[in-house]
Amino acid sequence: MLVTLRSGCEATGKRPTERKSTPSYGAEPLKGDTMKYLTNEGYIENVEDVVRVDKILRFLIYIYIVISFYEAYINQLIGSYTKYYLLFIIVIYFSSYSKIKLEKYHLLIISWLIFKFASILWGSYNSIGSSNVSTQLLSQVGMVGFFLVMTIVKFEYSFVKKIIDISLYASVSMGFLSLFFSEAYLFAFESRQVLTLFGTQNDPNNMAAFFLVGISIALYYIIFEKEHIFRNCIFIVMNGFALSLTASRGGFVSLVVVIVLIVFVTNKRKLYFVDIMKKIILIVMIIVSLFIVLKQFLPVSIFDRLFSFDSYKGGSGREDLWTTAATLIEKKPFFGWGWGGYESGLHNTYLTMLCDVGIVGFSLFLLALFSICIRSIKFRMPLGIILLVTGLGPSFFIDAINKRFFWNALILAIMLLNSHKPHK
Incomplete structure (x- = not known):
């Protein structure tokens, strides 16, 4: 074993x-x-x-974390085989367990997935070969399977902590590389710069979500653990600059939400005014430092896109897409249009979910999220809450239901709960 x-x-x-x-x-x-x-x-x-966990299995998960950040570039080099690596991990981990425990959120996620599969039957295009379904089917099953296999047992905290640290370093490594190897998105849009390796690029909003992971973990270590403060400040400024290069307004808004959350979330029984002020002062110092760096080194077109707040109104066409989503939801509110039953691409994970499976299916997923959040608050686990917001926040601006950063956030939050290291 x-x-x-x-x-x-x-x-x-x-x-x-x-x-x-x-x-x-x-x-x-x-x-x-x-x-x-x-x-x-x-x-x-x-x-x-x-x-x-045996060292070999630990190493397999560590490799997965790195792959989840660099998957687009790895697939360009070796082909789309990373999904089979995930399947391998699922099989070998699950076969090694002597007993498992299903919680309420597991049952809710499983029910949501079953309901989503069933919704194909009442979709306008109720064929498993429809483009929306066929392109997401394997990744959807894989991520839910991985979610289950990593959260149905209690791992040692040292293992969970190592995964979080590797997530930090993987994110920061992307930020560092972006300082030297960023090019115009699609080699045409100069106002959006993304990491370009082997002639391959990733979507700017996806990149922003990956950079946000490193920023959030580094902020947690500074504020709550008082750990490697100077190093983590460097990480924050570097990843903040890399995030800004993408000119992802969704990523920028998510960063603001994470910062506000960190000010008010606590690992103590009560939230004291002095603690809030200390956090605010430290975070303001970091933000001012980042702003100075951005003002000095960020291209003018990117700076204007991020800080010209009038441009946020249209949201790169999201306003029209979300209006369309509202119309779709209004017509079929309870069970939705079915998976693959309408033209996809609403640039919002939660609106997409409502259109796919309606209020009934969406409620299953939402209740699972609430269950995880409530437990994290109950056990005073700020890092779990921060990771959840880090993964779920950017998902308001892109379709992320099959994205690694989305599911990794849920997985790590639950792994922290299972390792049960609450603050005194």
């Missing part, structure tokens, strides 16, 4: 009922609770349920 489930007895070397026992891997039982242990990495409830 590449993945092992250590029971309470195996972890301590003695019966769980003996409070004086010391776990062999450096954990200490919490006073008053024989089934909780305090490790050097935080609190873990029910140690018998914690999955300890």
Whole structure:
């Protein structure tokens, strides 16, 4: 078995009922609770349920995280084989589990996916070969499968923390490369610059979402962990500049939302005014530094696109698309038009979902999100909340239901909950 489930007895070397026992891997039982242990990495409830992952399987996930950022460029080099790598991970992880636990949000996501498949039957183009369905089918199944296999067990916090750190470094590496290898989007739009490798480019809005991951994690480490402050400030400025190069207004708005969230989210039982002011002062300093860098080095056309707020009104045609979506929803509000039952491309994940599966299907997905958010708040896990907003925020401006950054946000938020490292 590449993945092992250590029971309470195996972890301590003695019966769980003996409070004086010391776990062999450096954990200490919490006073008053024989089934909780305090490790050097935080609190873990029910140690018998914690999955300890073999190094090989850890490495497979670390590679996946890097691939999820650079997938467009990798596919250009070797072909569209990365989806098979994801399938391989799903199979090998799932086959290694000795037991699993389905939570409410798992059942809701599964129900949503089944409902989405069923909606093909009442779509105007109810064929599995319709362009909208056929291009998303495998990636949709793959991401939901990966979501399930990474969240139906409790992993050690050290494993989850490593995944988050690799996400940070992968995002920052893209930001660094963008400083030197950015070209006009589609080699024509000078006001939008994206990372160009091997003659391949990614959509500016997708790039902005990837850059935002690094900014959010670095901000968390500065504000909440007081960790590597100078280094993380550099990361924020560098990725902030790279995000600005894309001239993605959706990405820029999402960044503002993340910053506001960080000011008010807390890892304490109460939110104190002094803590808010400290956060505001630090974040203002970072924003001012970033603005100075942008003003000094950002091309004028890109700077004007981002900071000329009158241009936000039309949203690059989104206003018309969203008006069309509202009309579609009004005509078939409850069950939607079916997956593939209308012309896709609404540039909003949630409106697309409403058009696909209506209020009924959308409610299933929304309830799952609420469940994850409520648990993150309950256990005072600001990083989980920040990651959720980081992935879900940009999805208001693009169709992201089959995007890695969207599902990675959900997966990491739940993995943090499962590792159960709440702040005291």
